[in-house]
Amino acid sequence: MSSRARALAVCTALVLALLVTVALAPLPYSVAYPGMTANVLGEDKGKPVITITGAETRRTSGELRMTSIVATGPDASVRLPDIVRGWFHTDEAVMPREAVYPVGNNTEEIAEHNAKQMKESQDTATSAALGQLNKSEKDIKVKLSLADVGGPSAGLMFALGIVDKLDGDGAGHDLTGGRTIAGTGTISAGGKVGAVGGVPLKTQAARRDGASVFLVPRKECADARAELPNGMRLVPVSTLDGAVDALKALRTGGKVPSC
Template sequence: MSSRTVAIAACSALVVALLAVAGFAPLPVTIAEPGLTANVLGSRSGAKVITVTGAPVRRTAGQLRMVTISATEPWAAIHLSDVVGAWFRTDETALPHDAVYPATSVKQVEAQNNAEMRQSQDAATAAALRHLKLSPSKVKIGLRLSGVGGPSAGLMFTLGIIDLIDGDGHGGDLTGGRDIAGTGTITTAGAVGAVGGVQLKEQAARRDGATVFLVPRAECTDAKAVTPAGLRVVPVDTLDQALSALAAIDAGGRTATC
């Protein structure tokens, strides 16, 4: 056997060994999939998601659904086979572990998610009352959504508060009786921001019956890459745009879509 042949055989064996190690070694990756959805106009775990004190509350029809993604636990071992499997599926995606879990411990992750949720709720309350021209010193809003963290429900919380107190401003529902889902952060001034995971979230929305999905305009490209059949994806930049889009849909008019 020539020295060249021996060298090639040795290199081949090394490559095979490295591939074997790569196949079984855990990777710094998290697998995400469509998560739960919750109607902010209703109840969860036996408690109303939105409570209002200091203003009358309407009886509403339809649903306003916030949506989430579900990720593997921060300590889960993800291997190359899992990543390859996710690559060929539309209901799974592989994400850098640190992008999903930037904190170093489970308690820190939970604390960060809870802090972002509280900030989101405060901004949603301020944006809704600002739109309704109601004083926060007179009208108190309670927001409770157990088991969910992060800032992505801001837009839907805001719409839910407005629907419960004022509806469409003419005695009707913002939803027009439809199942409306959406995602996006909110600022006190009513600006809607991107949150990520929109492809998985729209699948969760359609799975749970939504026919309209409000999405931050900045994520429109991602949203239209894999749009479930029967779901109308509507891009918005602001709370006012979201309200206008819902009014147009209820009236049977045209709206921008992704």
């Protein structure tokens, strides 16, 4: 074998070794998938998701489903083949690990952070809903119970559930119009809807669980359209008032915002 051929063989072997190393090396990414959904007007593990005391509540029909994603853990090894596969599967998304787990270095810290965010989300959802109805938090107490879910992204759906249970559309009808409606979005105490992550995966989870309408933060319309399941209607919202008005229009056949 000539010296040139030997050099080429060595270089080829080194390149192959490098490619194998890169393919097998853990990378700072997480792979996310469509997660569970839950009807905030119903029960979770045998307990009502929303319990209200101090005011008469309505019997509701239809469903308001919060949505979620699940992702590989902070300690999981995500390698190049996992990332490549995620690019070609609509029910998977490759996300920077710090975007999925912005706080904490282990599962315990992350679970504690997510639980804190969920509690804050429940409190602001209560404030937003009662404020929208001009009702006092001193007189009405709301307890929200949803096991095994963390983070703030269920805030909008919690607030809508409280409004539906207390007042519906204000004219004796359900906000849902009997439909299964899903959505996502943070909520502020003043009723402002904020953006969240993983919207394309959440629309898939919603369609899987029977929803035909998805409430999405207005700023995330483009993301939601990217992998929108067949038969799913997107309704962009930026405030709780706007979400309530959109659901009323949907029930009555009025003009409904679209992405």
